[in-house]
Every structure is written in structure tokens, then in C-alpha cells.
Amino acid sequence: MQVAGKVVVVTGGANGIGRALCEAFHRAGAAKVIVADLDIAGAQAVAASVDGAAFKCDVGQEKDIVHVIEETERKFGPIALFCSNAGIGGGFDPMSENAGGASDEPFMKSWAIHVMAHIYAARHLIPRMKARGGGYFLNTISAAGLLSQVGSPAYSTTKHAAVGFAENLAISHKADGIKVSILCPQGVDTNMLRSIPKGPQSGDGDLTPEQVARDALAGIEQETFVILPHPQVLNYMRKKTENYDRWISGMAKIQAKMREDFGK
DSSP states (O other), X not given: OOOTXXXXXXXXXXXXXXXXXXXXXXXXXXXXXXXXXXXXXXXXXXXXXXTOEEEEOOTTSHHHHHHHHHHHHHHHOOEEEEEEOOOOOTTOOTTOSOTTOSOSHHHHHHHIIIIIHHHHHHHHHHHHHHHTTOEEEEEEOOGGGTSOXXXXXXXXXXXXXXXXXXXXXXXXXXXXXXXXXXEXXXXXXXXXXXXXXXXXXXXXXXXXHHHHHHHHHHHHHHTOSEEOSSTHHHHHHHHHHHOHHHHHHHHHHHHHHHHHHHHO
């Protein structure tokens, strides 16, 4: 898919990868880039820089996703590409003694943003895209959805679920001309990465948001399902599936070292 002349929506577009995506799509000739974010001032600033439009949006609220879709299509035309990019880094606690946690809160918050947001976008865009013969979803997930995330069961669990939904989305609607890509980077130099404890996602070739956005655009143009800005992730995936027990043991060692370092 070429984004030139297309209407594109990016959630979580005020900062980090989202902002870089908005800028990349604008440079690629998108007809209009819609910047959706809880940070409306930030979204407006990005929108102004790319001749786009901004909406305040809590992606964990279905009504907010509906509002963005309906108002975008009413004002600017059919959405060709919806980038469900918003994410949070909550629930990180390397010293936790129980993967089940002490409360539902980190799991439910992550579930709303990392899973239901993708579902809401599909729920309300699929009928529109089917009626016009196709469309495209780019879901920003994480290498954690393909591998795991030591230090945060909530992040790991919801990112895995996001991969599962994206797979089903692609399978269910391939015949409708609807394409899906998942963007799965490791460490990216963003506020979110800097706000969480250092772990295996840090120091393994941290990329700039701009590089990740360039890789995302290339993946969309090639209609690639799994977009891996960090190519080493493919090797990690192979090692995981070749010997799951060995991989679990290796990840446990990483977690033990992370706890040791964090406890100092």
C-alpha cells in the first residue's frame, strides 16, 4: 500500500513513535494525517506540523475511537490506514514476588489500551472498509508480544494478546482486501522506555522513533505482516521456538540478573 493521497489516523500520535509515524506519513504524501492522543495540546502541535488534524482520544474508551473514526470520515474522507499505536509501559516491577500481581489494575489498564483499542478500531472500521473494498491496519505492538517482557507480566500478556488479535484480523479479512501489519520493535528512545526499569529491551540496539517509523512505512508499502525494526528479534524468535525450555531458562537468568542489578 502506498500512503500517498490517503487519509491516515495515528493514535498516540503526540509523542514518540506516534509522532514519528505522523511525520513519515506526511512526507510520504498522505492526504491528511489525523493525530489522536489524550495529550490534545501535543496532538495539535504535531497536527500543525504535518498539516493534519487533531482529536483528543482515550483509546481504551470505545466511544472515543468511534468519535475519531466518524469525524475523520465526515470531514476528510475514508480512512485508508488506521495506526493503533497508543501504548503504556505500566506494570513494571522487577522485584515483584508474584507474576499474578497484587491487584487487577495494571492488567486491566494494559488490556484496555493494548488490546481493546485494536478491537474497537476493527469493530467500527471493518464494515466501512469492507464496503469500499479494503483498508489497512498498522498495530504497534512490541517485540514483547513475540518474545516476552521480564519485569512486567501485564505488558507481556497484553502484547501477546494483541499479536493474537492481529493474526485473526488478518486471517478473517484477507478476502475483504483488508491488510494488517504489526510493528514490533524492541527498545526505542522514547519517554516510555526512559520511564521503565532497564531490562533486555534496553541496550540491544535502541532505535530512534524516526528509524522505527521509516521501517513501518517500508513494511506497509511491502504489505508485510510482521515489521521488525530490530532484525535480531527474528533470531530470538527462532531460538524460542526451536527449544522453548532452553529459552525459558535463558529468560529466567535475564530476570535474575535484572533483579540483582535493580536491587543494588
